[in-house]
Amino acid sequence: MKLGMGLVGPGFIAAHHLDAVRRLGNVEVIGIAGSSLESAKKRARELNAGQAYAGYRELLADPAVHVVHNTTPNHLHREVSLAALRAGKHVISDKPLAATMQEARELYEAAQKANVAHVVTFNYRGYPLVQQARAMIAKGKIGQSVFVHGCYLQDWLTDERAYTWRLDPKLGGASSALGDIGSHWCDLAEHVTGARIVAVLADLHTVVPVREAPDTSAKAFAGAAKSAGKRRKITSEDLASVLLRFDNGARGCVTVGQVLPGHKNDLRLEVNGREGSLAWRQEQPNELWMGHHAKANTVLTRDPSLLEPSVRGYAHLPAGHPEAWADAFRNVIADAYAWIRGGARPEAKPVALPTFADGYRNSLLVDAMLKSHAAGGLWQPVENPLETKRTTRKCG
Numbered sequence: 001m002k003l004g005m006g007l008v009g010p011g012f013i014a015a016h017h018l019d020a021v022r023r024l025g026n027v028e029v030i031g032i033a034g035s036s037l038e039s040a041k042k043r044a045r046e047l048n049a050g051q052a053y054a055g056y057r058e059l060l061a062d063p064a065v066h067v068v069h070n071t072t073p074n075h076l077h078r079e080v081s082l083a084a085l086r087a088g089k090h091v092i093s094d095k096p097l098a099a100t101m102q103e104a105r106e107l108y109e110a111a112q113k114a115n116v117a118h119v120v121t122f123n124y125r126g127y128p129l130v131q132q133a134r135a136m137i138a139k140g141k142i143g144q145s146v147f148v149h150g151c152y153l154q155d156w157l158t159d160e161r162a163y164t165w166r167l168d169p170k171l172g173g174a175s176s177a178l179g180d181i182g183s184h185w186c187d188l189a190e191h192v193t194g195a196r197i198v199a200v201l202a203d204l205h206t207v208v209p210v211r212e213a214p215d216t217s218a219k220a221f222a223g224a225a226k227s228a229g230k231r232r233k234i235t236s237e238d239l240a241s242v243l244l245r246f247d248n249g250a251r252g253c254v255t256v257g258q259v260l261p262g263h264k265n266d267l268r269l270e271v272n273g274r275e276g277s278l279a280w281r282q283e284q285p286n287e288l289w290m291g292h293h294a295k296a297n298t299v300l301t302r303d304p305s306l307l308e309p310s311v312r313g314y315a316h317l318p319a320g321h322p323e324a325w326a327d328a329f330r331n332v333i334a335d336a337y338a339w340i341r342g343g344a345r346p347e348a349k350p351v352a353l354p355t356f357a358d359g360y361r362n363s364l365l366v367d368a369m370l371k372s373h374a375a376g377g378l379w380q381p382v383e384n385p386l387e388t389k390r391t392t393r394k395c396g
């Protein structure tokens with residue numbers, strides 16, 4: 001049976017959701033809702049995305065829509081996802097799950113009761129070599145992890161005439177860079193290591209404290225609109241450095257920034273264990289560096305036949321045929337639909353698939369970072385109401 005999908009919020013990322021479901025071949029694009037019927041009609045035509053609805057409530061009322069993709073700006077995530085869950089639809093939400101930790105908790109709780117699939121697009125999990133790193137660490141290939149570090153650096157907000165709704169706390173949430181991209185890094189670090197961040201010490205900074213906001217929001221990576229506009233004071237961070245402590249005793253640190261010339265989508269993650277290291281870079285996603293102390297370092301180039309059996313399904317092309325961002329995004333969406341087809345039972349969820357529980361967990365992390373900074377740079381424990389008993393593997 002073909003599942004029907006509807007999308008709410010047809011901005012930049014919407015085209016990639018549509019591309020991903022089309023590549024699955026067994027999902028029908030039913031239609032899209034935007035801020036008005038006119039905008040939905042325009043985007044439905046541009047994206048060849050079926051019917052245009054007057055608003056998200058009309059889309060939710062359509063029985064042909066089984067799965068709702070929520071790609072609205074952050075401040076609308078709660079309202080739209082909550083309504084979709086209550087309408088009994090499966091929900092695939094963009095990250096962050098919501099604009100605040102409280103909203104994220106509400107969504108998580110609603111998802112637990114709803115008996116449907118609930119997914120957050122922490123899409124960097126979908127890369128085959130990310131899954132390979134995860135599988136290798138789980139199998140003990142690098143020994144006890146002791147240091148987890150990296151960065152997520154971009155430059156699309158470098159110009160003071162670049163402006164985006166993400167910088168307005170009412171629309172983007174209290175955090176800007178951490179919520180937008182630091183969230184991805186933290187999710188990836190925890191997913192790959194299998195360890196949880198238990199405490200953070202954060203230093204946040206606003207490099208560009210006043211911006212000239214043009215009438216329209218800047219599109220990430222699209223060469224932000226450079227026309228002069230209203231001067232706006234910016235209060236949220238565009239740069240952050242955070243020290244981390246993990247529940248297995250590992251230490252870590254991450255730097256996040258969106259005003260760093262030359263860095264486009266530079267997400268890097270390295271895990272150093274007692275017996276070896278692994279490093280992966282989003283901009284060179286077909287390579288996994290493996291570091292050793294007493295033998296030569298190596299680079300694993302993505303090749304389905306060299307991957308762990310559990311990971312091979314995430315690689316679609318033979319060696320030498322690079323796979324990239326859209327393929328990883330598709331992998332996450334494919335896992336989401338596989339879960340839905342299997343009845344969305346919690347125990348049947350694909351391991352790599354991020355859910356509303358991960359989205360809520362992530363919001364607790366960002367919240368702890370904001371608190372740590374507000375307290376003048378003090379270690380802040382990360383609340384963890386979700387945690388069931390975990391085995392803590394101490395090191396050092």
Ligand code: SOE
Nearest residue numbers: 095154180181184220258265
């Ligand atoms: C802009 O910073 C952005 O598009 C994020 O919103 C995405 O989540 C990230 O994947 C790429 O950069």
